[in-house]
Amino acid sequence: MALNGADALLTQPIAYIGASGLTIGAIISAIVVFSTALLAVWLLKKFVRRAQQTMGEERSHAIHIGGQIARYVIVAFGLAAAVSALGVDLSALSLFAGALGVGIGLGLRDIVRNFVGGLVLLFDRSIEVGDFVELEDGTMGEVRSIGPRATAVLTNDDVDMLVPNANLIDGKVTNWTRNRMTRRVHIPFRTALNADKEKVRDAVIEAAKAVPLTLPDAGRKRTQVWLVGYGENALKFELVVWPTLSAVKRPGRTLATYCWAIDDALRQSAIEIPLPQQEIRVRGLFGQEGEAGLDALRPGQGAATDGAGARSSSEG
Incomplete structure (x- = not known):
């Protein structure tokens, strides 16, 4: 009797979608089917991550594409199977599908745009x-x-x-x-105007090649030092270097590493690093110009002048 009552409860329609009756048993079946699909997606995600770590960076993107497509397919089939388990006549959803299309055209436009953009990428x-x-x-x-x-x-x-x-x-x-290719990096630095350019070039290139991030010279990919301009009391140079692929992904650390090596090389070679300089020209002091103004700063000159001025005043 209890089993008959349970069967009746599970098979008794509680709502209708078109001509199809919706039962508790069908709802439970749909939930189980869709939950199984979600579990499969979760397991697939774990498998893809492990495969990416195992197969290496070169095949990482291909594995990611395959995993994403498989996830979309599983979710689509899981959704279709869940709807089928509900016993719903899909033709009865035509009106709902039309309303959903309008919703996509209005409110879900950005979501669809991003989804299509993801497929393109x-x-x-x-x-x-x-x-x-x-x-x-x-x-x-x-x-x-x-x-x-x-x-x-x-x-x-x-x-x-x-x-x-x-x-x-x-x-x-x-x-x-x-395409997993490295890129050339430019490291700017400066020296004093009277620095020996050849000495600067040799010292910096030797220091750069000693950095573990630097790739060996091959064809056009060579470590070089360029004189690129003149600054205030300085020669402007650039270290042009081809670092490893991992170094390209860490631009801040790479810049700091080469700047450290350049500074050590310049100091060890006694090559002057310019400091900011400023020249001040004084046209007048204490209301007087030229030598007369400078004489006012020399010891004894100011007092003599004051005395002379005082005598002149008294005499007047």
Whole structure:
């Protein structure tokens, strides 16, 4: 009797969608089916992360694309299976689908735009997982994942940023490590005007090549020192160097490392580093110009002048 009562409770329609009756048993079945799909998505996400760590950075983006597509497929099939488990006639949802289309056209426009932008980023490969990018506002970081709504970018300060996919499609983005290739770095420095240019070049190049971040010279990728201009009491140089790919992703640390090496090299070679200088020209002192004004500062001159002035006054 109790089983019959339970069966009746589970199979008794509690609501109707069109001609289809909605039962408690169907709702439970739909929840189980969709929960299973979500569990599969969670397990797939864990598997993809482990595969990315195991397979290395070169295959990271391909694994990420496969994982994202599989997640979308699982969610879509899980949703369709859940609706089917409810016993709902999909033709009865045509009116709802039309209303949903209007909603997408109005309120969900940005969501759909970002979703499509995410698909473009996945297949376009102009920005991949593991790339080091610089956004239009100057923010720099490593791409960690490309999701359906936003791309996760991790800065060098371990700050997670979520950038809408549409912003990456429409805005200006600098990809410093596209195709996993390194980039040339310019390190500016200055010396005194009378410094020996050849000595500066040799000392700085030797110091730069001793830095572990520097790649060996190969073809056009060579460590060089350029004289790029003249400043106030200084020669302006640039160290041009090709660092490792990991160093390109840490621009602040890389700049500090090379500046440290340059400073040590200049000091060890006794090459003067210019300090700010300013020349002051005095046209007059105490109302007098030229030598007369300078005489007023010399010991005894002021007193003599005062005495003479006093005698002249008394005589007058």
